[in-house]
Amino acid sequence: MENMINLTIDGVQVSAPAGSTVLEAARLANIHIPTLCYLKDVNQIGACRVCVVDVGARALQAACVYPISEGMVVKTNTPEVRSARKTVVELLLSIHDRKCLSCVRNNNCELQDLCRDLGIDDDDRFAGERNHYDVDDASVSIVRDNNKCVLCRRCVAACHTLQNVGVIGPVRRGFNSAIESPWKVQLAQTSCVGCGQCIVACPVGALKEKDSIKAVDALLASGKHVVVQPAPAVRAALGEEFGMPMGTSVTGKMVAALRRLGFAKVFDVDFGADLTILEEGTELVQRLTNGGVLPMITSCSPGWIKYCETYNPDFIPNLSSCKSPHEMLGAVIKSYYAEKAGIDPKDIAVVSVMPCTAKKGEAKRPELSVNGLADVDEVITTRELARMIRRAGIDFANLPDEDFDSVLGESTGAGVIFGATGGVMEAALRFAYEVVTGKELEQVEFHEVRGLKGVKEADIDLNGTKLSVAVAHGTANAQKLLDSVRSGEKTYQFMEVMCCPGGCVTGGGQPIVKSDVRAGVNVSAVRAKALYDEDAGKARRKSQDNEELKVLYKEYLGEPGSHKAHHLLHTTYTARDKYENIK
Amino acid sequence: MPDNKEKFEQLNQVIEELKDQPGALMPILQHAQSIFGCVSLDVQKVIADSLGVTLSEVYGVATFYSQFKLKPSGKYIVSVCLGTACYVKGSQKVLEKLSEELKIPVGDTTDDGLFTLSATRCLGACGLAPVMTVNDEVYGRLTPDQIPAIIAKYRG
Known part of the structure; x- marks a missing residue:
């Protein structure tokens, strides 16, 4: 039993574990203390003073950092406390660009919530001088608008602490404080990996993805044959944008909505994931048997790829040469499918729906093209898809469930779980086991690589052959893993790395979950469960059992790792200098 | 080098x-x-x-911290006193005129590396307020309209 501390909050007796903050203790007693800069486990710095409470001290204290003690008496709802909080928010409003109606976070903004909950009745109370900032929209993934920044530093903590990237931070001081990249460069000039964890950390509209809806609308109006492909993680979260409970899988409705938006074909990146497993699994087995570079590391996550190229270029030879699933499928759409459908590849456009902002940058990489045609033309995030659905007047919740289109629409459970950390590893093991042992895998679930531990390790027994594997999610965890391999402390044959904490289900392009919800729910676990449940319900759970995929290899690609497969499905990487464009 | x-x-x-x-x-x-x-x-x-x-x-x-400089100081450091006496006598306007003339904000250095503009506390020459110094030379009883001529001298 933990050491418990007894205190009184608003007259209620509360018992909370030693080391808790007042905010945490209040949550146990279902007493709501408003917050703004607080983001559980990410940013707990007491900077904004919105959560102030009376703890009997001379001054009000920030509940998010103030530790509880035995016998403490806390008041969270006195006139003094309410007035102090109100003043804090009114001061923030005095420097805030309040174009709420056209803001991407309208109705999903923590500052708006505070104004409502604290009873702000004059948003011009402290009207006065304001700084005006240029919007930084040079990055292909992320747009920063400091005119809407509340200086909470949640983005900074996400970038530094979760991702170990740290390309934005507080600069100058006092009235001139701002969150910027060093030396006044734009985000695009830094070694930002484009993951978008800053966006999902932002309480307001200061950070958003670079809009691709206009480009997609233009494609749909162009007369081209526009094909769409949603990623595994999208179906586990899209429903949240339409009021469905977190963890609702909306695969069928998502397909129906995409069809109603006017896409000619709705293919499934899960198919691309199955394809990736056959290529990547084959590459792994070849590296194991031919003395190739080990550990081999997965290459599905473009944020991770950019991170590796920039911060750990010595590990580039370890990266699988496989393109990511949607890039693979894009290349197959513009070759195999084009041939089957009798359409000139130049007249086909591929749109990917991704839980990810880094994918926008990935799609623009010149090496991810075949015969001068980009594998993927445009990438929209899960949030952008929701916006398109709303703008089209589609009643999402009442859509029928529809199926993906043949010939690139079938998927197995292995493809589905790509969206969760450990999913690619598990899918690869389901394939590699059968290739290495020549036997059928009976127990397809590898629970040792599931879950949300920062670095997971397992020794997998391939019928006598031991395979040491590791899984990391969030690039700060990935860095620890790489450091342990580099120093020789650890030895693995195969590693999965996903850029975002929790994997793609909590990617930077996913629906934004407010901080008070994040404090009480493990978003990654709830969304991942939707994928694992879908996997468990599938008749086929191994990529090699995908019937349409078998046809693709038989009719077009030949064997996994064939010359043709390499031409279409594999790529190369480039070492990058993190300071290259900072001048 | x-x-x-x-x-x-x-x-x-x-x-x-x-x-x-x-x-x-x-x-x-x-x-x-x-x-x-x-x-x-x-x-x-x-x-x-x-x-x-x-x-x-x-x-x-x-x-x-304003103590740290991001680029080297200019050949001439122009310091305007914002102490009480100088301030009352209008040194803020002198500073603003300098900022306009040199086309840099206070604390910055011109691109040609010639001038750094700074604001200082009392220089102990209150009798001459408002006061500024250019390196070791002291200029007193300043008005903003004198500034262009003084700067021109150093531009050479």
Whole structure:
């Protein structure tokens, strides 16, 4: 039993574990203390003073950092406390660009919530001088608008602490404080990996993805044959944008909505994931048997790829040469499918729906093209898809469930779980086991690589052959893993790395979950469960059992790792200098 | 530049001495500034990489404290007194005129490296208020309209 501390909050007796903050203790007693800069486990710095409470001290204290003690008496709802909080928010409003109606976070903004909950009745109370900032929209993934920044530093903590990237931070001081990249460069000039964890950390509209809806609308109006492909993680979260409970899988409705938006074909990146497993699994087995570079590391996550190229270029030879699933499928759409459908590849456009902002940058990489045609033309995030659905007047919740289109629409459970950390590893093991042992895998679930531990390790027994594997999610965890391999402390044959904490289900392009919800729910676990449940319900759970995929290899690609497969499905990487464009 | 190489060697020595103590960034920046006269981008990169912190963090600290300079000071340091007497006598307007004439904000240096504009506290020449100095030369009883001529002298 933990050491418990007894205190009184608003007259209620509360018992909370030693080391808790007042905010945490209040949550146990279902007493709501408003917050703004607080983001559980990410940013707990007491900077904004919105959560102030009376703890009997001379001054009000920030509940998010103030530790509880035995016998403490806390008041969270006195006139003094309410007035102090109100003043804090009114001061923030005095420097805030309040174009709420056209803001991407309208109705999903923590500052708006505070104004409502604290009873702000004059948003011009402290009207006065304001700084005006240029919007930084040079990055292909992320747009920063400091005119809407509340200086909470949640983005900074996400970038530094979760991702170990740290390309934005507080600069100058006092009235001139701002969150910027060093030396006044734009985000695009830094070694930002484009993951978008800053966006999902932002309480307001200061950070958003670079809009691709206009480009997609233009494609749909162009007369081209526009094909769409949603990623595994999208179906586990899209429903949240339409009021469905977190963890609702909306695969069928998502397909129906995409069809109603006017896409000619709705293919499934899960198919691309199955394809990736056959290529990547084959590459792994070849590296194991031919003395190739080990550990081999997965290459599905473009944020991770950019991170590796920039911060750990010595590990580039370890990266699988496989393109990511949607890039693979894009290349197959513009070759195999084009041939089957009798359409000139130049007249086909591929749109990917991704839980990810880094994918926008990935799609623009010149090496991810075949015969001068980009594998993927445009990438929209899960949030952008929701916006398109709303703008089209589609009643999402009442859509029928529809199926993906043949010939690139079938998927197995292995493809589905790509969206969760450990999913690619598990899918690869389901394939590699059968290739290495020549036997059928009976127990397809590898629970040792599931879950949300920062670095997971397992020794997998391939019928006598031991395979040491590791899984990391969030690039700060990935860095620890790489450091342990580099120093020789650890030895693995195969590693999965996903850029975002929790994997793609909590990617930077996913629906934004407010901080008070994040404090009480493990978003990654709830969304991942939707994928694992879908996997468990599938008749086929191994990529090699995908019937349409078998046809693709038989009719077009030949064997996994064939010359043709390499031409279409594999790529190369480039070492990058993190300071290259900072001048 | 052999001169610069020597300075970086000095910097590396300082970093080596201090890097294991908590809060090493501040004293290292101070030493760097005394070695180089400022903490430029190249200097900040070396500090960031040696300490294992981000450039963003180093830049954040360097811009938080007005004591740190990001570029070398100009040949002429123009300091305007904002002490009580000078301020009452209108030194703020003199400062604003200088900022306009030199096309730089207070604390900055002109691109040609000629002038650095700074605001100071009392210079002890209140009898001459408002006062400014250009390096060691003192100018008193200033009015904004005198500024262009004074600056022109130094432009040569």
